[in-house]
Amino acid sequence: MGRAVAALMTRDLRLALRRSGDTLQPLGFFLVVTTLFPLALDPEMSRLREIAPAALWVAALLSSLLALDRLFREDAQDGSLEQLALSGRSFALLLLAKTAVHWLLTGLPLVMMAPLAAMALGAPVASVPGILAALLLGTVALSLIGAIGAGLTMSLSRNGSLLSLLVLPLAVPVLIFGARATALAIAGESMSAPLYLLAALAVLSATLAPWALAAAVRIGLE
Amino acid sequence: MGRAVAALMTRDLRLALRRSGDTLQPLGFFLVVTTLFPLALDPEMSRLREIAPAALWVAALLSSLLALDRLFREDAQDGSLEQLALSGRSFALLLLAKTAVHWLLTGLPLVMMAPLAAMALGAPVASVPGILAALLLGTVALSLIGAIGAGLTMSLSRNGSLLSLLVLPLAVPVLIFGARATALAIAGESMSAPLYLLAALAVLSATLAPWALAAAVRIGLE
Amino acid sequence: MEHFLNMGGYARYVWPSYALALLAVVLNIYWARRSLRDAQSQARRRIERAGQSDAIKKGAP
Amino acid sequence: MNWVWFHRFGSPPHFYRLATGMTPWFAWAAALLCIAGVIGGLGLAPADYRQGDGFRIIYVHAPSAWLSMMVYVVMASSAAVGLIWRMSVSHAIAASCAIIGASFTAVALGTGMLWGRPMWGTYWEWDPRLTSELLLLFLYLGYLGLRSAIDDTGRADRASAVLAIVGVVNVPIIHYSVIWWNSLHQAPSVMKFDKPDIPASMLVPLLMMLAGFTALFFALLLIRARGEVLRRERNARWAADALNVAAGKV
Amino acid sequence: MNELTADNLHLWRGEQHVLQGVEFSVRPGQCLQVMGANGAGKTTLLRALCGLAPLEEGRVSWCGRDISVDPESYHLQLSWLGHDHGLKGDLTAAENLRYAVSVRRRVRPDEIAAALVTVGVPDLAGQRVRQMSAGQRRRVALARMTLMGGALWIMDEPGSNLDLLGQELVSALLRTFLDRGGIAVVATHQALDLPSAQLRPLTLQ
Amino acid sequence: MNELTADNLHLWRGEQHVLQGVEFSVRPGQCLQVMGANGAGKTTLLRALCGLAPLEEGRVSWCGRDISVDPESYHLQLSWLGHDHGLKGDLTAAENLRYAVSVRRRVRPDEIAAALVTVGVPDLAGQRVRQMSAGQRRRVALARMTLMGGALWIMDEPGSNLDLLGQELVSALLRTFLDRGGIAVVATHQALDLPSAQLRPLTLQ
């Protein structure tokens, strides 16, 4: 099983690197959005600091949304998803592996860029570790939730907006708790409460996602 | 020629809005996206009003990017783009028609939603016309720029797509001027300067787009 | 009565609320019964088609 | 334990008969309770000492808000049953819930906004409870959108079932949002398990309305579900009996 | 008079010299059957003839004029069927045909229905292409060929995914087209059932 | 002993009753050739046999056990080739094969090279699938079949887009597989060149 997962993940990573543009798009979007906020309002650091959490998290959520649509659709169209479904390995696990790649390509870069973005938005240095932790948990949850939506809309070609309509309401709790945690971190207060809730959400989605993914994608393959 | 363009546009529209209910989806999408910002902040109208411009324009960028990825790719994969290229009609015009549909599906709904969204984000009523004008110009520019990017992506698809890397830098000025104009409108000041710049950008991309599109997509079809 | 309709100055808010609720109830009843009727007529049509195909299979006129 | 009742319930013909028989009961209960509740709420109950007569909105607001959540739970659980035991009947029930739930969520939002104007001085406030209710509406819309996007009923059932189950997580968040965040919205006073803190003359009509709306929901549900069951029926025989049409005699 | 000529076509794909000086000329009523092993260059040649793939050397001319001079009027004469059929899965067969053909000319619903009858899928007019079988899709694509009109058909393996009746259908369509004075270029692995007078074989290696 | 049995399979597509009580059983060394006109239901049947399409009625069983009981161990025995070949265009042939097969079993580079030789595209190991011809892609997909192992092959029109040598290649691959005691289910429009003892025809309408 380990080899299967490894093979699938390397395949997807290599494909992503071959089309570097698609891979970098969410990151670029994230950058544009986070820089747009300071530009939009005349930059007084105090103000920026107040909206920094919102900016960070909305940017994170939307940029993870950007790459979702492609997550399963192409594999479904060229028939390689059937091959996975019939590989005799746990389909849920394989799809989880694909989701993990999605996180590596959209979530992880955000986490690594967060310090930069946070600074740009005027958050104090001390708050960075907290922000990192929050983003780490949050992006994981977002990738998992988003993957379920992608699986459900995989075989429906036309709807760009349906996917977001399905995913965003589900993703909002993550957004709320993440933003509060970040706000608290920036304010220098204890962020443990929302962080716990984030962790809970991450765990919940991690437990729910595998079967939901497998079920959704199987239905899409019929 | 008129019939050709009409046929193509109705085709793409019908593909996007298979059922009458689908028409509402873009609207729902914007409702959700604009809902995100207030959620991420703890609600105080004053601050909402400040991020309203950024929020609106982020939504605009996102929606155009979401739909962009599939603007030409699907037609290229299933071979219907070749059919258009060999239809004996002006290819540039046909591609422009596709871009127009893209705007109808992503830009127009946003423009129509803008009053509501602006209010929800706490912008004063007086500011609505200005915001509308800015969004109208801005979304047109975004759609055209995005289309060029998508076309180039196709042509480069052998060594991976560079969509975002092409589109985002070009889109940034639109966003900046747009957000600036919106901010001024909300503040109740004169927004003519950024509005002129937006108009200039829209015109520029409208003049560049047709031949750039045709050239890029032809290369992609080889 | 006057007093009742006035709702202590809150008429502008109370009555629309009740109207809205009533509207929703009525619409729901209408929609539900219509969907049932549609389904039934659909089923009838399908049954008749099935019946005909049976007849054809049996070679009956 | 014996599952006979479960399987009988799962058999379309039996369910269809059962539903046909039970609908009028729920309908009448709903009618009586709602009328009584409205009379009691608008007429008999005294004006609130703080909110004056404005509080009377509660008699439509709270019940519809309560339905908005209960319906989703019903939808999600029957969807789960349908997914696990491949029961077309419970899929039919789930499919019937969505529109009802969506409309009552809209009513809760509307009445709430109408109530908010006099009480909070604004129609809309980005308050957790309010926002989460709005999200519930989006959940319903997403469910409906997904269903309408899939042609084949069977696939639509299974796919939307997954969505409903995943989305149920948000319901407790709506319910407890008032407690978790310092919300403008008032905390549960009726839905509290210890003894409620409203005078009986106000409380009784509210309870009547709650019961009435719930009954109304089940009546609507049974009507719709019958239709949905018929739509999913491939073996025409019992359907023919149910519709008293003789199959083949055409 | 219509005529499709290719002289000395050269085309590289990557490192590979795929078309090495291909030459031919086809006149009305003739069908050029392009044969060759997998990877011989049939598709490449056909795309070059359509003007989709740029040539390194040589020229394709229609009625004596190089097609790159005025491609649009050349394309008005041309109907193309490639490996993939160019239908939208979310549209019904009838919609697909209507929109595709309307781009070139005004088309009446009864024409479309008639075309679907000729290709043997009369009752699929209202069905989504996504919900069709591989062969049914190919047939709908053939229906588009018959509707697009034009004096030149270029088809890449028209018979793929078709059953035996389908293979005959392809030959029949070609025969009627050629008899009406059309010019056809067809890449195929199966033999075409055409009178040898009309058949001009061309084998690539 | 391995055996694939289908009893009384019923399946609807939309309003259409596609599979109407299909029944058969195939034993090692036998190839079930599924035939039928376009739209007869071949692909649907094959997908149902794989467990991709849910049946309304009837059961498919492998070695006497219903495949829906323990699908994973059944799928370990199964290799599937559908209408579309399931290769990633941006990966080379060798990469495609390595990743696809590694999901099931450990595979050595020389095995992959050998497989590419057997299907007749020895020099394409390093070429992107996007840059291959239709037939070359199909051959790479066939190479995957030979590498995936398993005792049951289910193939949907393996010969589509293949030249004549390619058609023979398919028959040859099947022969060796059957001789090794494999079970094959193949939907095709062309005749398969197999000893009639091994061939079990099944025609759908």
Ligand code: HEM
């Ligand atoms: C758009 C605005 C509003 C929304 C979306 C909303 C939403 C809700 C929801 C979802 C519930 C159900 C609570 C539960 O059972 O857990 C509820 C109950 C209730 N709401 Fe609102 N509400 C709004 C405005 C208001 C206003 C302005 C008031 C009065 C000041 C109000 C008073 C109540 C009361 C008294 C209950 C019953 C609480 C209980 O006894 O459990 N609501 N509302």
Ligand SMILES: Nc1ncnc2c1ncn2[C@@H]1O[C@H](COP(=O)(O)OP(=O)(O)OP(=O)(O)O)[C@@H](O)[C@H]1O
């Ligand atoms: N984009 C490309 N880059 C590099 N080589 C290519 C490209 N496209 C095709 N080739 C090579 O050119 C040769 C001819 O390809 P072509 O598709 O014309 O073959 P074909 O005759 O159509 O084969 P088939 O019968 O399988 O369709 C093949 O060897 C293929 O590998």
Ligand SMILES: Nc1ncnc2c1ncn2[C@@H]1O[C@H](COP(=O)(O)OP(=O)(O)OP(=O)(O)O)[C@@H](O)[C@H]1O
């Ligand atoms: N998703 C679907 N919805 C409705 N009908 C469908 C769907 N998929 C297939 N069909 C119908 O089912 C029938 C069988 O399709 P199938 O693909 O099995 O045919 P086939 O035997 O593979 O044909 P071909 O030889 O062309 O591949 C066809 O008539 C098709 O129209």
Ligand SMILES: [Mg+2]
């Ligand atoms: Mg070819």
Ligand SMILES: [Mg+2]
């Ligand atoms: Mg098939």
